[in-house]
Amino acid sequence: MADTALIQGRYQLLDLIGRGGMGEVWRARDESLGRLVAVKCLKPLGQRDTAFMRVLRERFRREARVAAGLQHRGVTVVHDFGEYDGVLYLVMELLDGHNLSQLLEANGRRPLPVAEILDIAGQVAAALAYTHEQDIVHRDLKPANVMRTVDGAVKICDFGIARLGHDIGFSSKLTGTGIAMGTPHYMSPEQIAGGAVDRRSDLYSLGCVLYELATGVPPFDDGDAWAVLVGHRDAPPEPPRTHRAELPEPLERVILGLLAKSPAGRPQDAGELGRFLAEVWPTAPSVLPPAARGLPTWALAMSTGCKANAGMGPGPAPVALRTVTPPGGFVGGLTGPWTGPMELPPVVNPVVNPVVDQVADRVVNPAAAAVATVAAPPPSTLVSRHNEGLSLGRLGRWEEAEAVHHALAAERSRTLGSAHPDTLASRYEVAFALCRLGRHADAARAYEQVAAGREHTLGPDHPDTLAARQEMGYVLGRLGRHAEAHRTYTAVLASRERTMGPDHPDTLRCRHNLAFSLSRLGRLEESHRVAREVADARARVLGEFHADTLVTRYEVAYALGRLGRWAEALGAYHAVAEARARTVGPDHPDTLAARYETGVSLGRLGRCEEALEVYRELAGARTRAHGPADPETLRARHGLGVNLGRLGRWEEALAESREVGTLRERVLGADHADTLVSHRETAVALGQLGRWAEALKLYRQVADARQRVLGAAHPETHNSRNDEAHCLARLGRTAEATELYRQVAALTVRQAAPRTRESLSGGFGPEPSDRL
Structure with a gap:
């Protein structure tokens, strides 16, 4: 495909970002919409006759339509599909992140932190619950097909395509057996036997994935493909805690429950798994035991050890009006060839100065700092601690998250210098946690310090600098300083449009925040106009049912209400509520928030x-x-x-x-x-x-x-x-x-x-x- 620079006169291939059994994945530009996308090129292997290819093309179109019809934040969005010069292709959203296999490799094949595993499990369960409700089974769930984006979201890839793999010829064969298989380390026993598979097969594969994240190795890993398959079919897996003794027993029991040989012994659907995860972990010791709450049979043994992991659950509701752009680079890893500690110049603004001591660098004992510098932990440990803090935040445990990031910021400052991007990344997360804790004045000072540091180190137009400035605007608004927030958003927007273009998701996010600040300044007609423009652009770029599109549709409805146009507001809120019910569920907090506003509108009418x-x-x-x-x-x-x-x-x-x-x-x-x-x-x-x-x-x-x-x-x-x-x-x-x-x-x-x-x-x- 390298010789084909332009597909269908629309998709300009830029660079190869992946190659595997299903073909190649390219980063590309959609010339019609001016956005970056991922293009997966699928090419059948071997010689195929015309009749076979005709059937294959129809099967591809059917499966691609299945994938394109999925609208859930936990599933990769498919924008387009077709055939060009004998190559079948899919056009998907371009994700900024790494798949779980890459995360394990980057972590030296060491297991991930428990909080990270639980967060991933909850998000994958939610995505599977949605797809299974559509009667769609993935059939090839594995670490390489699960993406962790830089803002912490987890997305499953290749829905609707896994079934196609066998027909095209991507499936491996065991020598001399004739048994078709996908990826042997993650296949369910019924899949190995060639029988019918249902949603419980995906749950078995999820158990294999979680086992590997928790221990660093798959449940069956004997090297020989046949031995791996026999292990899945006949052998009980070693309990994960034999590999990792400190692993909480409830998590081990979740994994072993998913790995039951019989589908009847597993959770019967991903919704059951997700509800159980959300219910059990946050409970205090005083609540009733699982049996008294009517929990499923497979989960009854999980009542012990829950206290050690209090707080596990599906994570907090999305924050509608804040920037979620993460600090640059791979989830807090070292970002550049720094040779020694780098320090920021003195900060003139006296409002900012206290942040160094009050927010990010509370350790002020020089002797202790010297000892810490000598005995500095390896970079992988710092990355692990950074990810631990991120996971705590996604679980809503903001005080703990702030403490982790706070300590890490001080340590990075001592070992890398206050100007190092990783130090600033940790301070950014400190500010974010402070904001979620309602400490907006502290958060404003922290964001100002990060923005000043990034501007000095990375430049005023760097995406990380702009992210900190945009967060600054958000907390200024929370402090009631809406005119300052408006000026901040206006400046950031001009830079984003200049460097990223008007339809970049980060540009649209900033314009959304600008609409919000205009509303709070009483400039209602302008707020409504800007919000409507952003909503239309997000629908065009991200999709009609994307969470960000719906957030802005919600803001359009709010502006209509402020203008007294309650009938229009009611229609807009109702449309948002219906869309959210379809994509995230009828009882999701975002859905309920939109339904609340329909009640407001009905009352006003x-x-x-x-x-x-x-x-x-x-x-x-x-x-x-x-x-x-x-x-x-x-x-x-x-x-x-x-x-x-x-x-x-x-x-x-x-x-x-x-x-x-x-x-x-x-x-x-x-x-x-x-x-x-x-x-x-x-x-x-x-x-x-x-x-x-x-x-x-x-x-x-x-x-x-x-x-x-x-x-x-x-x-x-x-x-x-x-x-x-x-x-x-x-x-x-x-x-x-x-x-x-x-x-x-x-x-x-x-x-x-x-x-x-x-x-x-x-x-x-x-x-x-x-x-x-």
Whole structure:
């Protein structure tokens, strides 16, 4: 294929990035859309007659359509397929990362950290659950077919193509046996026997993959292909802990359960495996044992040892409005030919200086630093620790992740220098963890330090420099500094468009963030226009159902709501919810978030009965997934109470808002914005029921809290004081009401502070003139 520079006049082959039994994989440019893609060229082996090739082409088209129809973030996207000059080809998304086989090789064939294995297992199980629901079995799951991208996502490759391999002639044959096989180290017993295979065969292969990640070797690895097959068919695998004694027993039992010889002894589907992984590992010792929770038979033996790996699960929901570009290079490995510690020049900005000591380099004892330099661990150990921190973050264990990255940043600074890209990569991850922990001021200082260091070392337009700057914009927005965030995004966007082009995913991500900041600055028409343009571009470049496309469609809907175009907002939110239900599942947090906004839109359109049903279903789903006191459960119940009031069912609305307010105060705190929203809703219901004295007490409590937290000049404080004055008037205390109205009117608001998301999306309900 090297002589063919352009396929179908569209795909320009640039360089060969892989070669294997299925042919070659090229990095290529899609000249029509201006994006980089991967092109897999599949060429049949040997001489084939015309009839065979005709059947083969039809089979290829059918299998390629199967692959192209899969829309899940855990499955590699197939953009196009066809035949050119006798070569069958597939056009796929170009992934930035390494397959699991490469990760093991880069790690010296040593096993991966446990947290990394569990994260990979959860993501692969989720992808298999989706594909198995489509009645698609992979048949050739192996480390080389599972990609780990640089942002931590795990993607399975070659769906729909594995079955094609045997027909084309890629399958190996055991000498003298005539038994066709795929990759012997990962084949299920039923596959070896040539019988029918189903989804449980993929789960056996997954068990083989996890065994190798956990021990460094496949479960059967006798060198001779026949011996490997006989081992899969007849021999019990050695328990993984015979290779790696510190491996947690529950993980060993998961792997051995997947490697059961009989399909009936394995999990019956990937969804069952994923649910079990998510349920067992995060449990505390006080919860019921697995048998009492009705866990499957294959998993009953896994009740011991769970405490050592608390926190295992499917990982946190994706962060919609932040950059996830990782630090450059291969997951934290050494990135350049540095000959000694490299130091940054002094940082002039006094806001940045404290970061070196406060955030990234807490070890300040010179003697200890000297000892650490002499006894510095090998680079592979540092890479392993970096990956451990990344895995902890993906599991939502941000305090632990911050501690790991923090210690690693200090160690890298001592051994490599503060300007080394790996030191800055660790500091970047420190900042990221601080942001997820809600420590946005600390995160802003840390990102500023990383951005300054990368600009000095790598240049102002380097992707890693821009990633740090873009994260800086995000945390500025979280701090309410939206004008600064807007300036930051504008500068980063100009650089990204200049160096990467307007349709590069990182450019589109920055434009998405710009739309978000425009919205928070009140520039709603601009925000809507930019968000719509980004959504259309992402659909063209990434696909209509890509997670990033749906995030921006969500932002378009939000802008429509802010503009009062609620019917259009409802349609947009509904489309996002439907798409997310198809791609990530009906109970995924992202799907539920979109459904929540459909409830908001229905309420604003006066369709309160429908809104009531949406919130009731949401509250049930959130309760099942996260418990009755989870903030998102309470948010759904708050919407339920608001719409009960809109329907005039004030006694029910009062009971609901009062209970939600009590729970929010206990979970979030007395002065939290959501708690105050609920207390105000309770006061509204009391007023509607004529209980004005009780309502006054609550209105005053909310006003005092908002003044204490937000300041006397904040619009929400003004609204609360007006609520209080209105209530005084209803109680006949006209003079007090008039004076309070006068005081509020006298306060000049020089710069309107942004309202909370809940107030903007209908959480507060209409203002007093509409409700009282």
